[in-house]
Every structure is written in C-alpha cells, then in structure tokens.
Amino acid sequence: MISVVLPAHLRTIAGVSGDVQLDVAPPVTQRSVLDALEARYPVLRGTIRDHVTQERRAFVRFFACQEDLSHESPDAPLPDAVASGAEPFMIVGAIAGG
Amino acid sequence: MSKVRVLVGTRKGAFILESDGKRQKWDVSGPHFAGWELYHLKGSPADPNRLYASQTSGWFGQMIQRSNDGGKTWEAMDNKFVYDGVPGTHQWYDGKPHPWEFKRVWHLEPSLTDPDKVYAGVEDAALFHSTDGGKSWQELPGLRGHGTGPRWQPGAGGMCLHTILLDPSNHSRIYIAISAAGAFRSDDAGVTWKAINQGLRSEYIPDSTAEVGHCVHRIAQHKSRPNTLFMQKHWDVLRSDNAGDLWKEVNGNLPDDAGKRGFGFVIDVHAHEPETIYVVPIKSDSQHFPHDGKLRVYRSKTGGNEWEPLTKGLPQQDCYVNVLRDAMAIDSLDSCGVYFGTTGGQVYSSADAGDSWAPIVRDLPAVLSVEVQTLA
Numbered sequence: 368m369i370s371v372v373l374p375a376h377l378r379t380i381a382g383v384s385g386d387v388q389l390d391v392a393p394p395v396t397q398r399s400v401l402d403a404l405e406a407r408y409p410v411l412r413g414t415i416r417d418h419v420t421q422e423r424r425a426f427v428r429f430f431a432c433q434e435d436l437s438h439e440s441p442d443a444p445l446p447d448a449v450a451s452g453a454e455p456f457m458i459v460g461a462i463a464g465g
Numbered sequence: 466m467s468k469v470r471v472l473v474g475t476r477k478g479a480f481i482l483e484s485d486g487k488r489q490k491w492d493v494s495g496p497h498f499a500g501w502e503l504y505h506l507k508g509s510p511a512d513p514n515r516l517y518a519s520q521t522s523g524w525f526g527q528m529i530q531r532s533n534d535g536g537k538t539w540e541a542m543d544n545k546f547v548y549d550g551v552p553g554t555h556q557w558y559d560g561k562p563h564p565w566e567f568k569r570v571w572h573l574e575p576s577l578t579d580p581d582k583v584y585a586g587v588e589d590a591a592l593f594h595s596t597d598g599g600k601s602w603q604e605l606p607g608l609r610g611h612g613t614g615p616r617w618q619p620g621a622g623g624m625c626l627h628t629i630l631l632d633p634s635n636h637s638r639i640y641i642a643i644s645a646a647g648a649f650r651s652d653d654a655g656v657t658w659k660a661i662n663q664g665l666r667s668e669y670i671p672d673s674t675a676e677v678g679h680c681v682h683r684i685a686q687h688k689s690r691p692n693t694l695f696m697q698k699h700w701d702v703l704r705s706d707n708a709g710d711l712w713k714e715v716n717g718n719l720p721d722d723a724g725k726r727g728f729g730f731v732i733d734v735h736a737h738e739p740e741t742i743y744v745v746p747i748k749s750d751s752q753h754f755p756h757d758g759k760l761r762v763y764r765s766k767t768g769g770n771e772w773e774p775l776t777k778g779l780p781q782q783d784c785y786v787n788v789l790r791d792a793m794a795i796d797s798l799d800s801c802g803v804y805f806g807t808t809g810g811q812v813y814s815s816a817d818a819g820d821s822w823a824p825i826v827r828d829l830p831a832v833l834s835v836e837v838q839t840l841a
C-alpha cells in the first residue's frame with residue numbers, strides 16, 4: 368500500500384482525516400499514484416495537477432524521503448521506500464505569503 | 466414573515482447572514498470553506514435553497530460548490546473549465562499575445578427559471594454554462610470568438626468576466642462585462658455577441674472610444690426596464706436606455722477627483738424605483754479607498770447626474786477600505802434593503818433604501834462579494 372499525505376485543505380475536500388492508503392500497481396510513479404488518488408477521490412481532480420495538461424499546479428510540491436521530487440518526471444519511479452509503503456508520498460501546499 | 470439571506474464571499478471563506486424582514490437582528494454562519502477564497506455565491510431565483518459558490522485557491526485551483534438546502538450543506542460539483550477548441554491568445558499586460566488560461570470563476574449567475582442552469586464568468590475572460598446543476602461545464606465560445614477577442618487585455622485584477630445579466634423579459638438576451646474589454650450583449654442566448662461600448666470614453670487606452678478595451682467594473686439593471694442599464698466603469702458612471710447600444714455619462718455631482726469623477730466598483734438599482742441607483746465612489750484608480758476617509762454611498766433618484774451622499778451609520782473618518790465590484794446587493798422587501806461589503810471585513814445593511822446604515826458584521830476577512838435573497 369502506498370501512503371499519501373494530503374495538505375489540510377485537500378483532506379477537507381476529500382473528506383479524509385489522515386493519510387490516504389492506496390493500492391498502486393507497479394511501476395509506482397507520481398502519475399500512477401495521482402491517478403489512483405483521483406480515482407478514489409474524484410473531487411481532487413484539478414486541485415493537484417491541471418485538468419488538461421496534467422502538470423503539477425505551481426504551488427503544489429511533492430516530497431518523499433526528505434527529497435523534493437516536484438521537478439522529477441511524472442513517470443519516473445518513486446523511491447523504493449514509497450513503493451513499499453515504508454515512507455509516505457507527501458503532497459504539500461507551498462509556503463507563500465507572510 | 467419574509468426573511469432575507471445574505472451570501473458573503475470573502476478572502477478566507479463564505480458567510481451566510483440571515484434575518485427576518487426587520488433586518489435588525491442577524492444570525493451569522495460560517496466560515497464555510499474556511500481558508501479558501503470565495504469569489505461569489507448566488508442563489509437560484511427559481512429555487513432559493515439552491516445555492517452555487519465559487520471556491521478558489523492560488524494553490525489548489527477552482528472548486529464549485531452547490532447547496533440544495535440554503536447553505537446548510539454543500540456538495541462539490543465539477544471543476545473542469547476547459548476552453549472550447551484551441552484557446553488562442555489575448556493581449557498580455559505588455560501588449561504581446563498571451564494564451565488563454567483558466568484561472569478562476571469570478572461570478573456565478575443562476576438561470577431565472579431553471580435551478581439546474583447556471584452561467585459562470587471566468588478569468589481569463591470567457592462565459593461557461595452548466596445545464597445539469599454544475600455537474601459539467603461548457604463554454605459558450607461565441608463570446609471569445611467575437612472578432613475582438615485577441616485584443617482583450619487584463620485589468621489590474623486579471624482579465625475577468627465579472628458581470629452576467631439575464632434579461633427577465635427576453636430569455637435570449639444576456640449582457641456580460643469584462644475587465645478590460647468592455648460590455649457585450651447576446652440576443653441569441655449566448656451564441657453570438659455584440660460589443661456594446663459606444664459612448665464610453667477611457668483615457669487609459671490609445672483610442673479612448675475604441676470598440677473594446679474599456680475597463681467596465683459593473684453593470685446593473687432593473688427588471689421592470691430591461692433596456693435601461695447602469696454602468697460603473699473604471700472612471701465614470703454611465704447609463705444606456707437602448708440595451709447598451711449607446712451610453713452616456715451621468716457622473717453629475719459625484720466627488721471631484723483631480724478633475725475627474727466617478728471612479729468606483731459597485732453599482733446597483735433600487736428594487737422598486739428603477740431610476741434610483743447606488744454607487745460607492747472610490748478615490749482614483751491608484752488609491753482605492755473612499756474620498757477623505759469617509760465611507761459614503763451615493764444615491765441618485767434620477768437615474769444619475771444628481772447624487773446625494775448617504776452617511777448615516779457609516780464611518781465618516783479614518784476609513785480606508787474598498788468596496789469591490791460584486792460586493793453590493795439589493796433585497797426586494799417593501800422597504801428596500803441595500804447591502805455592501807468592504808475589504809475591511811464589514812458588511813453594512815440599510816433597511817430603508819440607504820437612508821441609514823448599520824454593520825451586520827464588522828470583522829470578517831476582506832469581502833469579495835455580497836448577494837441577498839428575499840425569502841417568503
């Protein structure tokens with residue numbers, strides 16, 4: 368199972384209170400995780416990546432294993448620790464404002 | 466006894482303010498969608514418990530919310546706004562072509578007769594509609610396809626379609642306004658459009674009387690006189706008595722502002738007096754606060770030109786808020802109620818057509834929009 372951490376606003380939108388557990392068939396990539404997330408919670412479509420281009424929204428970041436994976440290819444394999452469920456895939460709203 | 470329900474969109478959520486017909490004591494609920502920008506909420510005239518809300522965020526994009534019980538509960542609807550065909554380009558701030566990009570929904574206008582039909586005015590400027598209660602959205606591409614589309618450009622707040630008026634006497638007629646393109650009218654339910662900016666003068670564009678390029682802030686209409694429109698432009702208050710084909714300035718004695726008059730964002734019409742209109746003059750396009758630190762609504766009972774300041778109950782010193790374009794509304798009780806919200810978080814109401822005012826709430830987040838429903 369893949370563990371996904373959502374930012375607070377998206378937890379509210381999706382109606383979940385904690386981390387989301389997803390079954391994702393290999394290869395485990397950003398795209399396959401987000402596809403599975405949006406299939407489980409269709410209301411999240413368009414909130415993390417653009418409806419049309421499927422590109423990450425500018426102020427959303429992807430972290431895992433203490434690394435910023437935001438600029439990795441959406442089809443690059445995620446770290447083994449994410450694929451095994453040992454570490455979460457974190458979707459983060461970028462800090463902005465004052 | 467009649468009731469009123471005021472729908473308030475703010476920078477950090479939505480609030481619903483309810484009162485009986487006396488409009489003295491108010492129940493406040495919210496924040497709904499806490500932390501999100503609520504650009505606009507509006508109820509269906511055909512089913513007052515059907516509400517639509519535009520919930521948006523710089524981080525997570527657009528959500529459309531719908532309530533079937535007057536705002537007690539909400540359901541997220543489809544948030545996919547995709548331009549029809551190849552979007553093309555409009556002008557950017559530097560005058561260069563810039564691709565059309567959806568950013569947010571500024572205004573939702575439910576059909577006068579069908580609770581499941583609703584129009585959405587969006588940034589970058591386009592008109593969408595839904596005929597299934599918000600479950601899906603389609604662009605009405607004839608507007609952007611108007612030959613002037615590539616010449617439209619954004620105002621300081623973005624290139625937004627912020628005003629949608631549905632003609633109550635002619636269901637094929639729709640008016641819209643865009644900053645900074647101008648006003649447009651469709652006489653075939655949104656299929657084709659005509660620019661209706663003749664008579665507008667805008668010194669901030671190279672040709673001050675151009676067909677498009679005018680920064681229209683708001684248009685208002687009284688249901689009994691659908692061919693008469695009132696406009697609050699970037700500068701100037703104007704009226705048209707022929708469905709927008711020709712406008713004339715009615716600034717009259719509005720406050721002088723270094724030789725010019727009539728800057729502001731909101732404009733609205735009394736519920737029962739079609740020549741009684743309201744504006745909130747704002748000092749210049751660079752300062753955006755009331756003249757002399759005095760928050761004054763100006764009322765004309767003659768359809769413009771002759772204006773009186775309404776001050777009773779409004780702060781008359783050290784007030785430097787703004788009143789944004791969608792933040793004034795009128796109820797339809799016998800004694801007409803007028804409402805407006807400020808960027809300082811106050812929502813003021815008048816139960817006597819503007820003669821006196823009192824704050825319903827004082828400390829909300831910055832108010833983006835105010836709508837009111839008159840309920841049986």
